[in-house]
Amino acid sequence: MDSQGFGTGAPLEFRYISGGSQNEIYEIRRGDQHCAMRIPPPTASADRDNGILREWRIIAALDGSDVAHTRAVGVCTDPTVLGRTFYLMEFVDGWSPMQLDGAWPAPFADDLEARKDLAYELVEGAARMSMFDWKARGLDDLGRPDGFHERQVDRWTAFLNRIKVRDIPGFGEASAWLRTHKPLDYIPGLMHGDYQFANVMFRHGAPARLAAIVDWEMGTIGDPKLDLAWVVHSWPEDTSSGAGSVGGYVDTTGMPSRTQLLERYVEVSGRQVDDIDYYRVLAQWKLAIILEQGYQRAGDDPKLLAFGPVILDSMRGAAELAATSDYGS
Incomplete structure (x- = not known):
């Protein structure tokens, strides 16, 4: 998040929201950033990383459209960060x-x-x-x-x-x-x-x-x-x-x-x-x-x-x- 300028320097707060065998969702707060993170669990198959990128492409493409969507914030494909590909999206108040x-x-x-x-x-x-x-x-x-x-x-x-x-x-x-x-x-x-x-x-x-x-x-x-x-x-x-x-x-x-x-x-x-x-x-x-x-x-x-x-x-x-x-x- 530092490298992408997402709430740089502020403490990170997070909580687990939900998940299963395919994906887990976390709420992330840092400075003025309020996001949801979507990431495969460690036990998910390797192809779920490709699935996460597929989802990211869709929500990023939807930005600015009249299709109801979460705003795309950032994506990370570097496994040294959290072990899996993940993305951050706007946290929906709803x-x-x-x-x-x-x-x-x-x-x-x-x-x-x-x-x-x-x-x-x-x-x-x-x-x-x-x-x-x-x-x-x-x-x-x-x-x-x-x-x-x-x-x-x-x-x-x-x-x-x-x-x-x-x-x-x-x-x-x-x-x-x-x-x-x-x-x-x-x-x-x-x-x-x-x-x-x-x-x-x-x-x-x-x-x-x-x-x-x-x-x-x-x-x-x-x-x-x-x-x-x-x-x-x-x-x-x-x-x-x-x-x-x-x-x-x-x-x-x-x-x-x-x-x-x-x-x-x-x-x-x-x-x-x-x-x-x-x-x-x-x-x-x-x-x-x-x-x-x-x-x-x-x-x-x-x-x-x-x-x-x-x-x-x-x-x-x-x-x-x-x-x-x-x-x-």
């Missing part, structure tokens, strides 16, 4: 839905009108990502946008076959449907890869304001409309009292319906969503495969064991939607 334990903070707990804007802000964040000029911001080589949809079924089926120890009901049906259906259009763009309430932060208080999209470890140049599908694939059409939750941690009572969220996306992005069923099937199918890897290595980890029913529900949902959707018929 809250994450993952901190809620199933309850919205004030005023969103009681004010259902204010709560609606949380969902609209989430979808507008996805819409703004879809409009981000990734070529002008130097992200041309971040992914392989050509043939993105043609690769999905083969790539993720091969991944599942490498880790497979059990059959997942609905996989064959959903896979066959995806092979014979494609989106109406495909406009490559910046894609988060795991876009949902769990990976955003909001400013404190009302009205709801999206503060930052975080955790870019799956970020790439692909189809940004798949990020929209991560949001709406299990979102209820009926959000009246007792309608349930999304992802098991978000109470959707009083929030906009799935149709209303799709309408807002169209309004902000200017893109069509008539092919959203294709993306919803792909999102649920892909989610089940990704979570299966964690579930198989769960051991006695309750967080990973909890993936079990989610995987089966996701694949079942993908197969059921594929069987009942009139898209492409």
Whole structure:
């Protein structure tokens, strides 16, 4: 930090915030600098250092854009400093839905009108990502946008076959449907890869304001409309009292319906969503495969064991939607 002029000479204060097998996050204070540090733990595989650099490239490219993001502060690739590649980003003064334990903070707990804007802000964040000029911001080589949809079924089926120890009901049906259906259009763009309430932060208080999209470890140049599908694939059409939750941690009572969220996306992005069923099937199918890897290595980890029913529900949902959707018929 001295060499980069970040709070030079002042005492360093830090605290651990969260982390897992892939990355750890720390709060850093030094002089007038207030940052978050993202770094792989010592036990993470060597390729996580490349992943950290990938994340850094994305948040640095987002600076100055209207996509909600943390300001890029600095990156270090010298392993003699902390042992791993890491970066510093602006510390966001806000809250994450993952901190809620199933309850919205004030005023969103009681004010259902204010709560609606949380969902609209989430979808507008996805819409703004879809409009981000990734070529002008130097992200041309971040992914392989050509043939993105043609690769999905083969790539993720091969991944599942490498880790497979059990059959997942609905996989064959959903896979066959995806092979014979494609989106109406495909406009490559910046894609988060795991876009949902769990990976955003909001400013404190009302009205709801999206503060930052975080955790870019799956970020790439692909189809940004798949990020929209991560949001709406299990979102209820009926959000009246007792309608349930999304992802098991978000109470959707009083929030906009799935149709209303799709309408807002169209309004902000200017893109069509008539092919959203294709993306919803792909999102649920892909989610089940990704979570299966964690579930198989769960051991006695309750967080990973909890993936079990989610995987089966996701694949079942993908197969059921594929069987009942009139898209492409």
